[in-house]
Amino acid sequence: xxxxxxxxxxxxxxxxxxxxxxxxxxxxxxxxxxxxxxxxxxxxxxxxxxxxxxxxxxxxxxxxxxxxxxxxxxxxxxxxxxxxxxxxxxxxxxxxxxxxxxxxxxxxxxxxxxxxxxxxxxxxxxxxxxxxxxxxxxxxxxxxxxxxxxxxxxxxxxxxxxxxxxxxxx
Amino acid sequence: xxxxxxxxxxxxxxxxxxxxxxxxxxxxxxxxxxxxxxxxxxxxxxxxxxxxxxxxxxxxxxxxxxxxxxxxxxxxxxxxxxxxxxxxxxxxxxxxxxxxxxxxxxxxxxxxxxxxxxxxxxxxxxxxxxxxxxxxxxxxxxxxxxxxxxxxxxxxxxxxxxxxxxxxxxxxxxxxxxxxxxxxxxxxxxxxxxxxxxxxxxxxxxxxxxxxxxxxxxxxxxxxxxxxxxxxxxxxxxxxxxxxxxxxxxxxxxxxxxxxxxxxxxxxxxxxxxxxxxxxxxxxxxxxxxxxxxxxxxxxxxxxxxxxxxxxxxxxxxxxxxxxxxxxxxxxxxxxxxxxxxxxxxxxxxxxxxxxxxxxxxxxxxxxxxxxxxxxxxxxxxxxxxxxxxxxxxxxxxxxxxxxxxxxxxxxxxxxxxxxxxxxxxxxxxxxxxxxxxxxxxxxxxxxxxxxxxxxxxxxxxxxxxxxxxxxxxxxxxxxxxxxxxxxxxxxxxxxxxxxxxxxxxxxxxxxxxxxxxxxxxxxxxxxxxxxxxxxxxxxxxxxxxxxxxxxxxxxxxxxxxxxxxxxxxxxx
Numbered sequence: 001x002x003x004x005x006x007x008x009x010x011x012x013x014x015x016x017x018x019x020x021x022x023x024x025x026x027x028x029x030x031x032x033x034x035x036x037x038x039x040x041x042x043x044x045x046x047x048x049x050x051x052x053x054x055x056x057x058x059x060x061x062x063x064x065x066x067x068x069x070x071x072x073x074x075x076x077x078x079x080x081x082x083x084x085x086x087x088x089x090x091x092x093x094x095x096x097x098x099x100x101x102x103x104x105x106x107x108x109x110x111x112x113x114x115x116x117x118x119x120x121x122x123x124x125x126x127x128x129x130x131x132x133x134x135x136x137x138x139x140x141x142x143x144x145x146x147x148x149x150x151x152x153x154x155x156x157x158x159x160x161x162x163x164x165x166x167x168x169x170x
Numbered sequence: 171x172x173x174x175x176x177x178x179x180x181x182x183x184x185x186x187x188x189x190x191x192x193x194x195x196x197x198x199x200x201x202x203x204x205x206x207x208x209x210x211x212x213x214x215x216x217x218x219x220x221x222x223x224x225x226x227x228x229x230x231x232x233x234x235x236x237x238x239x240x241x242x243x244x245x246x247x248x249x250x251x252x253x254x255x256x257x258x259x260x261x262x263x264x265x266x267x268x269x270x271x272x273x274x275x276x277x278x279x280x281x282x283x284x285x286x287x288x289x290x291x292x293x294x295x296x297x298x299x300x301x302x303x304x305x306x307x308x309x310x311x312x313x314x315x316x317x318x319x320x321x322x323x324x325x326x327x328x329x330x331x332x333x334x335x336x337x338x339x340x341x342x343x344x345x346x347x348x349x350x351x352x353x354x355x356x357x358x359x360x361x362x363x364x365x366x367x368x369x370x371x372x373x374x375x376x377x378x379x380x381x382x383x384x385x386x387x388x389x390x391x392x393x394x395x396x397x398x399x400x401x402x403x404x405x406x407x408x409x410x411x412x413x414x415x416x417x418x419x420x421x422x423x424x425x426x427x428x429x430x431x432x433x434x435x436x437x438x439x440x441x442x443x444x445x446x447x448x449x450x451x452x453x454x455x456x457x458x459x460x461x462x463x464x465x466x467x468x469x470x471x472x473x474x475x476x477x478x479x480x481x482x483x484x485x486x487x488x489x490x491x492x493x494x495x496x497x498x499x500x501x502x503x504x505x506x507x508x509x510x511x512x513x514x515x516x517x518x519x520x521x522x523x524x525x526x527x528x529x530x531x532x533x534x535x536x537x538x539x540x541x542x543x544x545x546x547x548x549x550x551x552x553x554x555x556x557x558x559x560x561x562x563x564x565x566x567x568x569x570x571x572x573x574x575x576x577x578x579x580x581x582x583x584x585x586x587x588x589x590x591x592x593x594x595x596x597x598x599x600x601x602x603x604x605x606x607x608x609x610x611x612x613x614x615x616x617x618x619x620x621x622x623x624x625x626x627x628x629x630x631x632x633x634x635x636x637x638x639x640x641x642x643x644x645x646x647x648x649x650x651x652x653x654x655x656x657x658x659x660x661x662x663x664x665x666x667x668x669x670x671x672x673x674x675x676x677x678x679x680x681x682x683x684x685x686x687x688x689x690x691x692x693x694x695x696x697x698x699x700x701x702x703x704x705x706x707x708x709x710x711x712x713x714x715x716x717x718x719x720x721x722x723x724x725x726x727x728x729x730x731x732x733x734x735x736x737x738x739x740x741x742x743x
Contacts, residue, residue, distance in 0.1 A: 160463075164461055
């Protein structure tokens with residue numbers, strides 16, 4: 001590690017993680033800086049599909065030297081709020097159990113909730129089953145949580161915490 | 171005629187052997203090429219009687235054994251599921267099957283081959299493919315060890331055809347069914363294929379151009395094995411293609427274009443259809459275990475919606491004007507199937523054999539009774555219990571099933587939504603059925619005729635499904651695409667919906683497809699009408715299509731659909 005992260009800059013890190021899960025394990029080791037936002041970005045295609053991390057921290061952080069053109073691109077996308085899936089963001093630790101959309105919008109950095117797959121769009125009172133795994137993404141300048149309908153008239157994040165592994169996981 | 175011997179299941183003789191006393195003087199009644207509408211009321215009634223006892227079954231007619239009680243026995247009281255008991259449709263015997271089934275030779279399976287074969291047979295399947303996962307243990311041990319069990323099952327249960335195949339970890343992509351016609355070399359070819367081309371065995375799963383090329387080489391290898399007569403035949407179908415976004419459009423086009431005789435299609439509907447049953451009574455997962463989201467390996471342009479099933483069907487098939495239609499609009503034969511992907515069965519009472527060491531032995535020990543608990547977190551059904559792939563075959567044989575699959579004479583259903591389908595597209599007296607291409611003069615009047623045998627007896631969930639609607643989907647043939655990653659086509663939509671009010675018997679539709687100008691194709695979709703929504707590409711294209719399945723809240727029995735493969739119509743000069 002070297003003191004590569006300056007406050008106010010968005011740092012892109014190309015650590016060669018193959019999956020978002022690996023990248024999240026790495027991110028879990030970052031110190032609990034108030035106001036920190038960290039995202040994962042998918043690099044598709046080519047000979048090395050992988051996951052890039054971007055970190056936006058209000059305080060200087062000690063980060064590895066792991067730049068690359070793809071990491072720079074991801075940092076720009078994060079800065080412009082065009083893409084990036086947020087793992088750490090203000091308020092993320094509040095999102096466990098079932099919460100209302102109003103609570104989610106009021107207590108976290110998430111700015112918008114969308115529902116995929118038809119059905120009514122959520123109201124402030126709609127209940128969200130967080131599954132303690134809420135990963136909003138930058139879309140059109142906003143931090144947006146994509147959800148789908150869930151049992152009992154509720155909604156839940158589109159992304160599930162433990163998707164079925166390739167061969168049933170046995 | 172090789173009559174189907176029922177290996178030990180009880181026959182239902184509740185019909186009092188009517189067939190023994192039924193007069194056999196009316197040839198019209200027995201000639202299934204003559205529609206009911208052209209018979210007298212008395213003949214229709216007699217035909218209904220004969221159909222009911224199975225005497226109008228394809229086997230009985232082909233055998234010329236109208237008065238032979240054993241011919242009738244081969245079909246009477248036959249288990250629900252077999253579609254040929256409704257008679258020979260468009261000259262074919264429609265054989266129900268499943269090309270995707272796992273046994274104790276898969277790292278995540280448990281059952282013996284015979285367990286699956288006996289269930290499949292009881293639940294009405296005529297053919298099935300054993301497809302254990304490609305893996306180091308399978309390549310080294312399983313592919314050999316499973317063969318004697320398959321060979322034994324062929325003779326123990328002679329009225330279900332049992333193919334050997336494997337589930338290929340397609341390099342750079344998802345899984346696929348690969349299977350071969352039984353022969354002396356079936357194991358040798360599968361084994362060489364697996365050791366050379368399986369992504370897990372050769373560490374080539376990553377979505378890279380080199381690995382994509384290896385997948386094409388694998389398809390070419392299968393074609394070569396057939397051409398060189400090492401094996402009589404081989405087929406490849408892509409499994410759960412949209413599950414993880416791994417099968418890009420250019421890869422699918424690549425497999426097909428490399429060997430259209432071998433790479434023939436993908437699962438229109440995946441297995442694991444019980445996976446969405448709500449907890450605590452079911453797994454509470456995504457229907458089909460479709461609960462993923464994009465990864466670095468996936469094809470970036472696929473939308474999030476593609477990672478879920480829609481009415482139990484894969485998004486590539488369920489989306490009118492979507493990826494499947496984009497291939498059909500190119501004029502590329504590419505077929506859909508349905509299957510169980512059965513590994514561990516929902517609410518089954520058995521456990522893996524104790525003391526198993528899969529990696530050392532290439533298998534789990536035989537399953538045992540689990541002591542009173544049921545597998546509520548298992549997401550699969552037995553083969554034939556829920557999903558069926560109906561193949562129009564020229565006879566009851568391995569070759570005929572493979573030929574029918576390759577020809578696309580295939581329709582699929584869930585939950586026994588309908589008993590039978592007969593689809594014809596005509597120009598004058600000339601007609602073709604599913605998978606075929608009608609070539610007619612420009613300016614010809616083209617007509618579609620559809621006969622649906624409504625479900626006549628309870629399915630395995632103990633209700634008689636009610637067909638509510640049949641949709642006619644039509645697309646223009648627009649030719650090759652410049653961008654091989656395109657996954658929509660602009661000129662395909664639901665052209666007409668037929669509401670179904672009858673609750674029993676047959677319903678017949680005819681529809682005027684107009685005067686032939688530009689080439690087009692049609693395909694059909696039917697539904698129980700329980701869960702619908704505007705299609706993914708908008709209500710103008712598909713106003714009342716399947717709805718996206720809800721993770722943790724998807725009762726598969728309350729959302730039933732059937733899909734047919736397409737028929738093309740092109741103008742001759």
